[in-house]
Amino acid sequence: MSEAILKVEGTHTFIGQHHILQGISFDAKADAVTVLIGRNGAGKSTALKTVIGLLPSSEGRIMFKGNEIQKKKPYEIARMGIGFVPEDMGIFANLTVEENMRVAMLVEDEATAQRLERTLDIFSDLGKFWKAQAGILSGGQKQMLAIARAIVNDTSLLLIDEPSKGLAPILVDALIEAINQIKEYSVVVLVEQNFYMASSVGDYFYILDDGMVVHGGLMEDLVNDEELKSKYLGISKAAE
Amino acid sequence: MATTTFERWGRELTIAGAIVLFLLPLIGIPGKTYLTLTIAGLAMGMLLFLVASGVSIIFGLMDVINFAHGALFAWGAYVGFSIFQRLMNWVEADSVFQNFAVFLIALVAAMMVVALLGIILEKVIIRRVYGFHLFQILITFGATVVLVELIRVLWGPNDEVMIVPLTFSRNWDILDIIVYRYRVICIVIGLIVYGVIQFVLKKTKLGTIVRAGVENRDMVQAMGHNIFLLFTGVFAAGAGLAALGGLAMSIFSRQVYPDMGSTYLLFAFIVVIIGGLGSVTGSLVGALIVGLSYNYVAYLVPWAAAGVNVLIMIIILLIRPTGLFPAGK
Numbered sequence A: 001m002s003e004a005i006l007k008v009e010g011t012h013t014f015i016g017q018h019h020i021l022q023g024i025s026f027d028a029k030a031d032a033v034t035v036l037i038g039r040n041g042a043g044k045s046t047a048l049k050t051v052i053g054l055l056p057s058s059e060g061r062i063m064f065k066g067n068e069i070q071k072k073k074p075y076e077i078a079r080m081g082i083g084f085v086p087e088d089m090g091i092f093a094n095l096t097v098e099e100n101m102r103v104a105m106l107v108e109d110e111a112t113a114q115r116l117e118r119t120l121d122i123f124s125d126l127g128k129f130w131k132a133q134a135g136i137l138s139g140g141q142k143q144m145l146a147i148a149r150a151i152v153n154d155t156s157l158l159l160i161d162e163p164s165k166g167l168a169p170i171l172v173d174a175l176i177e178a179i180n181q182i183k184e185y186s187v188v189v190l191v192e193q194n195f196y197m198a199s200s201v202g203d204y205f206y207i208l209d210d211g212m213v214v215h216g217g218l219m220e221d222l223v224n225d226e227e228l229k230s231k232y233l234g235i236s237k238a239a240e
Numbered sequence B: 001m002a003t004t005t006f007e008r009w010g011r012e013l014t015i016a017g018a019i020v021l022f023l024l025p026l027i028g029i030p031g032k033t034y035l036t037l038t039i040a041g042l043a044m045g046m047l048l049f050l051v052a053s054g055v056s057i058i059f060g061l062m063d064v065i066n067f068a069h070g071a072l073f074a075w076g077a078y079v080g081f082s083i084f085q086r087l088m089n090w091v092e093a094d095s096v097f098q099n100f101a102v103f104l105i106a107l108v109a110a111m112m113v114v115a116l117l118g119i120i121l122e123k124v125i126i127r128r129v130y131g132f133h134l135f136q137i138l139i140t141f142g143a144t145v146v147l148v149e150l151i152r153v154l155w156g157p158n159d160e161v162m163i164v165p166l167t168f169s170r171n172w173d174i175l176d177i178i179v180y181r182y183r184v185i186c187i188v189i190g191l192i193v194y195g196v197i198q199f200v201l202k203k204t205k206l207g208t209i210v211r212a213g214v215e216n217r218d219m220v221q222a223m224g225h226n227i228f229l230l231f232t233g234v235f236a237a238g239a240g241l242a243a244l245g246g247l248a249m250s251i252f253s254r255q256v257y258p259d260m261g262s263t264y265l266l267f268a269f270i271v272v273i274i275g276g277l278g279s280v281t282g283s284l285v286g287a288l289i290v291g292l293s294y295n296y297v298a299y300l301v302p303w304a305a306a307g308v309n310v311l312i313m314i315i316i317l318l319i320r321p322t323g324l325f326p327a328g329k
C-alpha cells in the first residue's frame, strides 16, 4: 500500500455555532483519487474547506506530507502544494481567462509555462477564450478554468468539489478523462455526488454522513455493495 | 425582465443623457462663465476623486468602511502645510522650478507619513474587525477622533492659512477667459493618478491579484496569496491617496483646519455611492459629476448647491442601486 500524502485525523469544524464536522478522519493515498461521497449537507464541502484552511478546525490534526497544517493560513497551505477547486468554482468573472490563470500562477518560470501548456492541452477551450472575460464562459468551461488554475502550479494534492455539478453527460465524460490525466501527476481528493463519475475516477472512497465518516474503502468494493449504496447514496439496483 | 430595453440601450442612453445634462446649464449660463465653471468643476471633481478612490478601493477589496479616511486626508494637508512653512522661501520664490520642487517634497512627505499612519491603523485596529461593519464604523470613527485630536495637539486647534507656491496662484488669460493655473494642475494630477491606478490594476500582476481579491477574497487566499499583506498594501496606498487629496485640496481652498476631513469625506462617500463601490472608474465619473453639478448649480441656484449632490445620489440609487460602475462581487 502506498503512503498517505494527506491525513485528516479526528477533525472538528464549527461554522458559527453549528458543529458541522464531528471528528472526521480520512486519508488521501499517493498516486490515487480519493472520493468523498454523501448526502447533501453531509459536510463534504466543509471537509475540503477545512483542509485548505478557509474554515478553522477546532480539534484534531491535519497532516500534509508529514507536516501539521490545521493551524496554518490558507495561503500558506496552498503554497505547500495544495490546489483547491471550490464548489462554486470561484471564477474571477471580471478578469479574463488569461488573468485568472496569471493570478493562479505562483511563479512564472519555465516549469510553470510547461504546466500551462500541458493544462491547455487538457482543456483546449480555454485557449480559444484566452482573452475573453471569464464571466462569459459556459458552466463547463468555467469548471475547466477552475481546475486549470489549480493544476498550473506545482501542486501535489488537488481538492476538487463536485466538478460534475450541472454538467451535461458528455461533459462529465470529458471531465473524467481530464481527471484521469491529472491523476498522473497529482493526488486528487474529489467530492462527488455523481456516482458514475465517482466510480469512474475513484480508487478509494469515504462516505460522509452528518459530519462523520461512516464508511471507507476501495471504490471497486463499493461498486459491488448494493446495500451500502442504497443506504447512504440512495442508489438502488433498479434505478441504475 | 422588464429592464431588457434599458439594458440594451442603457449605455447609449446614459452617454446621451450625460451629454445633455452636461450642456444643459448653458441655457442659464453665459458661454465664458460656463467654461470657467466647467474647469472649476473638473478641478473640484479631480480633488474629490483623489479622496474617493481610496475609500472605494479599500471597500472593494477589504470590505472595510473606513471613516478614518477623512482624518488621513487632514493629516496629508497638515504635513504639507508644515513643509511649506519650513521651506517658505521656495514656496514664495518667483521660480516655477522651486515652486514645483517644494510641492513635490510636500507631496512625498505627506504621502509617506500618512501611508505609514494607514499601515499602523490597519495592522493595529482594522485587522481586528474584518467582516464586522458596525465595529468598523465605530472603530474608524474612534480613530478619527484620535487623529484629529493629535492634529490639534501638534499644529494647534485653529484654522491656518495655507501658503501656496507662487506659480500655483497665478492664472492664464486665454481669449478673455481667466483660467486659474492651479485648477488645471488639479485636473492634470487627477488624470495622472487615475492613469497610474489603472495601470497598476490592469497591467501588473499585483493589480490583477487585487482585482481578483475584490471579486473573491477566499479564492485569492486559497491560491496562495497572502491577502493580509495585500490588505495592508492597499490600505497604505489608499491612505497615500487621501494625503495627496488633502494636500491638493488645502492648496485649492488655501486653508487647513483640524476637522477638514469630515467635510470632504461626506462628499467622497456621495461620490463612491454614485460611482459604485470598488470601482476606480466609477469614482472618477462620480467625482466629476459631483464637481461639475456643484459648480453649475452654485452659480444658477446658489442655495441648492449643497443639496444637488445628495439629489443626484438618490436618483442614481433609485435607477441603479449598485451605482454607475458596480464592481463585481
Ligand SMILES: Nc1ncnc2c1ncn2[C@@H]1O[C@H](COP(=O)(O)OP(=O)(O)OP(=O)(O)O)[C@@H](O)[C@H]1O
Pocket (backbone or CB within 6 Å): A015, A016, A018, A020, A038, A039, A040, A041, A042, A043, A044, A045, A046, A047, A087, A193
Ligand atoms: N455558512 C454556514 N452557516 C451555517 N451552516 C452551514 C454553513 N455552511 C454550511 N452549513 C451547514 O453545514 C452542513 C454541511 O455543509 P456542506 O456544504 O459541507 O455540505 P455538502 O456535503 O458539501 O453538501 P452538498 O452536497 O449540498 O454540497 C450543512 O448542514 C449546511 O447546512
Ligand SMILES: [Mg+2]
Pocket (backbone or CB within 6 Å): A044, A045, A046, A087, A161, A162
Ligand atoms: Mg458541497
